[in-house]
Amino acid sequence: MYKEFLAVWSKTNPGALFALGALCAVLSVASCTTAPSxxxxxxxxxxxxxxxxxxxxxxxxxxxxxxxxxxxxxxxxxxxxxxxxxxxxxxxxxxxxxxxxxxxxxxxxxxxxxxxxxxxxxxxxxxxxxxxxxxxxxxxxxxxxxxxxxxxxxxxxxxxxx
The missing domain is CATH 2.60.40.2890 (Domain of unknown function DUF5300)
Structure with a gap:
């Protein structure tokens, strides 16, 4: 069920899938910085x-x-x-x-x-x-x-x- 949902959703919402990927990339980069004091x-x-x-x-x-x-x-x-x-x-x-x-x-x-x-x-x-x-x-x-x-x-x- 989950795989079928993803397959249909990614075909009908390619922009949303791209935005989700970009958000994950930004959040992973932000977590790599050193915390200043x-x-x-x-x-x-x-x-x-x-x-x-x-x-x-x-x-x-x-x-x-x-x-x-x-x-x-x-x-x-x-x-x-x-x-x-x-x-x-x-x-x-x-x-x-x-x-x-x-x-x-x-x-x-x-x-x-x-x-x-x-x-x-x-x-x-x-x-x-x-x-x-x-x-x-x-x-x-x-x-x-x-x-x-x-x-x-x-x-x-x-x-x-x-």
């Missing part, structure tokens, strides 16, 4: 001898359901960013090399000449195409960064490399 609260301005860099992957940054983007600073892993998360990285001023990579794609690189007492925003993004996937990093204006990070959640401690 807290919503964005702006940090105070850094001391003159430090620079604050918000590393983030916003909901606008593509690659939903794709692996986390791992960010490296001067070749050392710092944080693994799931979709829609941020990490406040406090550092010494100077030239800093940021690299972003994820499991299946080409890495991205960005060099920042950080000044003491300044705050910066670097957006990590995954660009997905039919033949390649790649990470991208972009230094964004403070107003843009604040707006995008505001809807992100602070990355969980298990994603921070110590």
């Amino acid at each position: 807290e919503t964005f609260t702006p940090a105070e301005s850094p001391a003159p001898g430090k620079a604050l860099v918000y590393l983030y992957r916003s909901f606008l940054a593509g690659g939903v359901g794709i692996n986390d983007v791992t960010l490296f600073v001067n070749g050392k892993p710092v944080v693994s960013l799931p979709y829609n998360t941020y990490y406040p990285y406090l550092t010494n001023p100077g030239e800093i090399q940021f690299t972003g990579r994820f499991q299946r794609g080409a890495p991205a690189s960005l060099t920042l000449s950080a000044k003491g007492g300044q705050t910066y925003f670097i957006r990590a993004k995954i660009r997905v195409g039919p033949f390649q996937e790649e990470a991208t990093l972009a230094l964004v204006e403070q107003s843009t960064g604040e707006e995008e990070v505001r809807v992100c959640e602070k990355v969980g401690e298990k994603n921070v490399v110590h």
Whole structure:
């Protein structure tokens, strides 16, 4: 009886069957993300001898359901960013090399000449195409960064490399 119902129903409602499959796919992807810990609260301005860099992957940054983007600073892993998360990285001023990579794609690189007492925003993004996937990093204006990070959640401690 059940098989007969499915056979008839799938022939008369192909759109509903597709929608049901799409819903299952979306729900399975949503369950794979890492649960972040807290919503964005702006940090105070850094001391003159430090620079604050918000590393983030916003909901606008593509690659939903794709692996986390791992960010490296001067070749050392710092944080693994799931979709829609941020990490406040406090550092010494100077030239800093940021690299972003994820499991299946080409890495991205960005060099920042950080000044003491300044705050910066670097957006990590995954660009997905039919033949390649790649990470991208972009230094964004403070107003843009604040707006995008505001809807992100602070990355969980298990994603921070110590």
